[in-house]
Structure formats: structure tokens, C-alpha cells
Amino acid sequence: MNIVAANIKWIMLVSGLLTATMVYAAIAPQAALRATFGETLEGPLGEIVVRNWGALITLVGAMLIYGAFNPQVRSLVLTVAGASKLIFIALVLSYGGRYLVHQAGIAVAVDLVWVVLFAWYLLSTRQAPADLR
Template identity: 55%
Template sequence: MSFIVAHIKWILLVCGLLTCSMLLALLAPGLALQNTFGASLEGPLAEVVVRSWGSLITLMGSLLIYAAYHPVHRRLVVTVSALGKLIFVILLLSIGSAYLDKAMLTVVADSIMVVVFALYLLGSSSKS
């Protein structure tokens, strides 16, 4: 835990950059869905929803990068990011099993980030 707290700046930068990769969903929603889930959605509503989803994920990644350089905001950003990633993982595991083969890399990466962020929050609470 102390390793995570000591290196949180670099952890946030890496996690933020990985999370920002969903900019692809904003720019090319069909490609992002195919790469992430191995499926596609059709129609203008699907395009709006997927692009919005991609922009929100990218914004969260940007906030992780911001928090790397602004320690005063780290706990809030890490908490919100961990909750968002945890909800995504739970939804995929509970109702998205048809997409798990293709989405497993994302599930594993987000799960690792959730655990690392939780350990950071636990380890940094003693310093607050």
C-alpha cells in the first residue's frame, strides 16, 4: 500500500492515459464498440450514446492525469474514477456476459485500477 501511495502520481498518469484511450469512442464509435465488445450498434441514437460514453470516459481519464499533478484533488478523482470503473465491471459481469470474451482485457484493466485506487484511498487516509 505504501508503494502505491508513494508512486500515485505515475500510477495516475498511466491509468489516465489508458482511460483516455476511449477517445476512440468519441471519434469512431463503431470501431470502439467493435474493439471493446466485438459488437456494434446502429442508428443515430447509438452514435450519440456511444460518443457521449466515450467523451465521459475520456474526461475521467483527463481528470486522473490532472489529479497526478494536483494532490489536493486526488482523493475525489480517484474515488469517482474507481466507482465508475467498478460499476462498469459489475454491469459487464452481471448482464454483459455475451461480450466478456472481447471485453476481458478492459474488465481486467479496470478491475486492477479499482483495486489500486482502493488501496491508495486506504493508504492515504492515514496521512489526511
């Protein structure tokens, strides 16, 4: 068994806990935006969108924690979380280095590590289809 597969529970727990810290955006949207991107969105619509964004990210964190303790859902959880993190990375990088000097840059780097670890686990635990065994 490889090192990632042997430690996936802890990888998912740490990733889930760090991801769930984005509950901050649901509670204090303007402060979270300033810290993450160095900018804010003004008005009630910005509040709704950012709070929802924070809640959805927190739910991904909760899924990772749940999946750490429930092996039967790990593949689905890691696929959804990995896709979410890849989309965030792509969106931030699509603006060049504009947001990399803020906490978004740290989030991109850390999320990239998580995506690599998730993909490593998923690829290393893949099973051949029944008709090929």
C-alpha cells in the same frame, strides 16, 4: 509510506492515459463498439450514446491525469474514477461471459487492478477525524 502511495502519481498517469484512449469511441463509435464488445448499435441514437460514453470516459482519464499533478484533488478523482470503473465492471459481468472474449474482458481485468490500487491508496492515506486525534 507504502509502495502505492509512493507511486500514485505514476499510477494515475498510466491509468489516465489508458482511460483517455476511449476518445476512440467518441471519434469512431461503431468501430469502438465492435472492438470492445463485438457488437454495434445502429442508427443516430447509437451514435450519440456511444460518442457521449467515449467522451465521458475520456474525461475520467483527463481527471486522473490532472489529479496526478494536483494532490489536493486526488481523493475525489480516485473516488469518481474508481466508482466509474466499478460500475463498468459490474455491468459487463452482469451479462456473464458474453463480452469477456472481446476487449471488454481486458478492460474489466485492467480496470479491476486500477480500482484495487485506487482503494489501496485511499485507505492508506486516510486521516482520522480531527476529534479522534
